[in-house]
Amino acid sequence: xxxxxxxxxxxxxxxxxxxxxxxxxxxxxxxxxxxxxxxxxxxxxxxxxxxxxxxxxxxxxxxxxxxxxxxxxxxxxxxxxxxxxxxxxxxxxxxxxxxxxxxxxxxxxxxxxxxxxxxxxxxxxxxxxxxxxxxx
Numbered sequence: 638x639x640x641x642x643x644x645x646x647x648x649x650x651x652x653x654x655x656x657x658x659x660x661x662x663x664x665x666x667x668x669x670x671x672x673x674x675x676x677x678x679x680x681x682x683x684x685x686x687x688x689x690x691x692x693x694x695x696x697x698x699x700x701x702x703x704x705x706x707x708x709x710x711x712x713x714x715x716x717x718x719x720x721x722x723x724x725x726x727x728x729x730x731x732x733x734x735x736x737x738x739x740x741x742x743x744x745x746x747x748x749x750x751x752x753x754x755x756x757x758x759x760x761x762x763x764x765x766x767x768x769x770x771x772x773x
């Protein structure tokens with residue numbers, strides 16, 4: 638996992654030392670990279686050349702370099718790190734199963750998965766009906 642913005646590494650350090658470290662014990666646990674000039678942000682369609690800023694985006698990229706999921710939010714709306722981690726875990730499970738398992742909405746590790754195929758059509762509701770299928 639990485640974090641990237643157009644801010645300099647010095648701004649990232651200040652943000653981590655004076656903000657994040659107060660919210661996350663030990664500070665942010667992954668590298669924060671600088672995209673000065675917005676080259677990477679431009680590739681992902683989130684860099685605004687006129688203002689020199691990037692819209693908040695989260696991209697889940699698999700080991701083969703393929704984007705598996707993304708979310709782009711305007712600055713006043715915060716992201717949900719727990720949801721990002723849940724989605725990474727879901728993509729990892731699906732990849733490990735080579736597509737023989739799928740994760741329904743809200744799936745968490747240890748909860749029931751779906752088995753893609755003709756028998757699933759019209760029967761997804763049965764997983765939702767399973768006791769504790771999606772409880773915390």
